[in-house]
Amino acid sequence: MQSNWDTLWQHRDLFIAGLANTIVLFLLAAGMSFVLGCVLVYLLEGRDNPARRLLRLLMDLMRMLPFLIFIYLLYYGLPALGLRLQAWNAGLIGLTLYYGAYFAEVLRGARLVLPPGSLEAAYAHGYRRTKAFFRIVLPQLCMRTRGETGNLLIMCLKDTSFLLIITVAELTAAANTMSSQYFIGTEAFVVAIALYWLLGIAIESLIRWCRRFGRARGFEHD
Amino acid sequence: MTDTPAVSIHNLSKSFGGIEVLRDINLTVARGEVVSILGSSGSGKSTLLRCVNWLEQPDRGEVRIGGARMGVDEATGRPLSARALAAMRARTGMVFQNFNLWPHLTVLQNVMEVPVHVQGVARARARERALALLAKVGVADKAEQYPHTLSGGQKQRVAIARVLAIEPQVLLFDEPTSALDPERVGEVLAVMRELAEGGYTMMVVTHEMDFARAVSDQVVFLEQGKIIEQCAPEKFFTRPETERVRRFLELEG
Amino acid sequence: MDAQAWRMLLDGAWVTAWTSGLAIAIGVPLGLAMAMLRMARIPVLDQLLATWISLARATPLVTLVLFIFLVSPRMGLAINREAAAVMALTLNTSAFNAEIWRSAFRGFSREQREAALACGMTPLRAFRRIMLPQMVVTSMPGLVNEMSFLIKGSPAIAVIGMVDLTRVTNRIAAVTYEPLPPILAAAAVYMALIALLVRLQAVAQRNANRLAM
Numbered sequence: 252m253q254s255n256w257d258t259l260w261q262h263r264d265l266f267i268a269g270l271a272n273t274i275v276l277f278l279l280a281a282g283m284s285f286v287l288g289c290v291l292v293y294l295l296e297g298r299d300n301p302a303r304r305l306l307r308l309l310m311d312l313m314r315m316l317p318f319l320i321f322i323y324l325l326y327y328g329l330p331a332l333g334l335r336l337q338a339w340n341a342g343l344i345g346l347t348l349y350y351g352a353y354f355a356e357v358l359r360g361a362r363l364v365l366p367p368g369s370l371e372a373a374y375a376h377g378y379r380r381t382k383a384f385f386r387i388v389l390p391q392l393c394m395r396t397r398g399e400t401g402n403l404l405i406m407c408l409k410d411t412s413f414l415l416i417i418t419v420a421e422l423t424a425a426a427n428t429m430s431s432q433y434f435i436g437t438e439a440f441v442v443a444i445a446l447y448w449l450l451g452i453a454i455e456s457l458i459r460w461c462r463r464f465g466r467a468r469g470f471e472h473d
Numbered sequence: 474m475t476d477t478p479a480v481s482i483h484n485l486s487k488s489f490g491g492i493e494v495l496r497d498i499n500l501t502v503a504r505g506e507v508v509s510i511l512g513s514s515g516s517g518k519s520t521l522l523r524c525v526n527w528l529e530q531p532d533r534g535e536v537r538i539g540g541a542r543m544g545v546d547e548a549t550g551r552p553l554s555a556r557a558l559a560a561m562r563a564r565t566g567m568v569f570q571n572f573n574l575w576p577h578l579t580v581l582q583n584v585m586e587v588p589v590h591v592q593g594v595a596r597a598r599a600r601e602r603a604l605a606l607l608a609k610v611g612v613a614d615k616a617e618q619y620p621h622t623l624s625g626g627q628k629q630r631v632a633i634a635r636v637l638a639i640e641p642q643v644l645l646f647d648e649p650t651s652a653l654d655p656e657r658v659g660e661v662l663a664v665m666r667e668l669a670e671g672g673y674t675m676m677v678v679t680h681e682m683d684f685a686r687a688v689s690d691q692v693v694f695l696e697q698g699k700i701i702e703q704c705a706p707e708k709f710f711t712r713p714e715t716e717r718v719r720r721f722l723e724l725e726g
Numbered sequence: 727m728d729a730q731a732w733r734m735l736l737d738g739a740w741v742t743a744w745t746s747g748l749a750i751a752i753g754v755p756l757g758l759a760m761a762m763l764r765m766a767r768i769p770v771l772d773q774l775l776a777t778w779i780s781l782a783r784a785t786p787l788v789t790l791v792l793f794i795f796l797v798s799p800r801m802g803l804a805i806n807r808e809a810a811a812v813m814a815l816t817l818n819t820s821a822f823n824a825e826i827w828r829s830a831f832r833g834f835s836r837e838q839r840e841a842a843l844a845c846g847m848t849p850l851r852a853f854r855r856i857m858l859p860q861m862v863v864t865s866m867p868g869l870v871n872e873m874s875f876l877i878k879g880s881p882a883i884a885v886i887g888m889v890d891l892t893r894v895t896n897r898i899a900a901v902t903y904e905p906l907p908p909i910l911a912a913a914a915v916y917m918a919l920i921a922l923l924v925r926l927q928a929v930a931q932r933n934a935n936r937l938a939m
Binding site for chain 3: 408412
């Protein structure tokens, strides 16, 4: 009779595949949603007009939705309009758009309280709007929102688990399968939870490293 | 009975992180006496006051309030229990530089809080007394307001009323006017003067030289943790013995 | 959507409401208890609590609810669907609340506490009458924010078969063959709930700001 841990090790491929899916989904979604957030903040830069107000409204509405309902909308709802997405793609698009709105909101909050000095200096030196935004304003926003960005990244990682409900074979789905097929639920879930925890710690360490990097380059001092 | 000093401090010493802040302090305050504690920043004045009500625990020496030992159980030598310490502290009342009113309570509630909830005074009586004290310090009209609507001078006067409501044996003032705008300083000093004339025992750490001169019975000068001059105000301000005090008076004007 | 569909939707909304509500009702005071235990700095307990809170915050709700539901029978505890759902939501939200309470503790003005002690209050009394009332006010915006995150995460209970506001849309679609309307209706209900909490949070923030003045 082999122990449960041996069984787990024997079927580790399933686990590794699930972990790989989670990590790939997370990295792609995190990267794309962050870029989307930066683009949205750029679009919001400037005088208030109906288009910008609409954009802000859409962002607010997105943040009032549960993530899973948004996924349902993309996966179960869109086919009614003729657009059928594969589960993995629906998951990636869902994560990207959802967290794009959250990143945009966090950056927008920092933009509102950014002291105007550095931007004025940029204009005085002849920077045009777009360049000034991406080279002067955005780096500062990113540095100032480090903590909240870290929180959002961890939330994004955790939300990948919702995709099991639309049959994406990510980490929690792997643990679930292990549990139902090989009856090693306890061990499988303990390992899955430990992996989420480690990934979260890795993200937090990355954020802390960014702080040291920013300090050394003179971006921030406290 | 009347010979027991209100406060007696013997061989008090206190260090913070290796730096000696108070060195072998001896001081007696008689009942009804007003003592002003002067000195430059870092001389240990505040620490001395905070040792009297055990907000700072001295490393060596003893403090007695009305003859009773503060902070330490006389019989066993061990630290007082939380309840016994609280009871001893209620024999003193401290007015802080930053007023430290409780922002979630109205002015009246601030003054009534300790009598009602700690000393067990009946609510109606406590309210009566609180209103009388607020009238005495001149802020009776603010009784139902919250502290954040008051000026600094008003807040400090409420703090004084709050302390009087406990009916302590000694009043401790830790730079009571240092955080006030110059126009507000006078109203607080006036209240303190009234208290002094009313026979309260007071220990006042202050920079207000005129006040110290006019109101104190005794002036104590601290320098680097030691009392280097201790005498009546007239002598202190006109014929001080130490050079250090002379230089201090020149600077403070 | 016809009347039957709406009735099913409301049933789903009720499941979401009572599970989330119960989790919040237990999770807020449980978080306070954990924060207070941590502030007491008891040697081994503090590290254990810190680790527990860290784990609970790092574990996705879906994973947690599956874990509790599937693994507890093996431990000899027969936990039904409803209990597992509420337990998972509660454990998750209480860990986040613990951090919110703890940061309110640490931000509390030492000086007010000193004034209370100087007036003759014991530390316990100073805590009950001076610290705690103010901590409730300053924590409230964070706590309400966490409530809205809990509701947004509550669809996780669908994975163990709880027919909440999200999963009920599958059921309705199975009857009406129109998946989009129930999803939109459910989205609207969620948004209304969250909008209410956002409004509450703004009020809580105003109160907290007033106290900080």
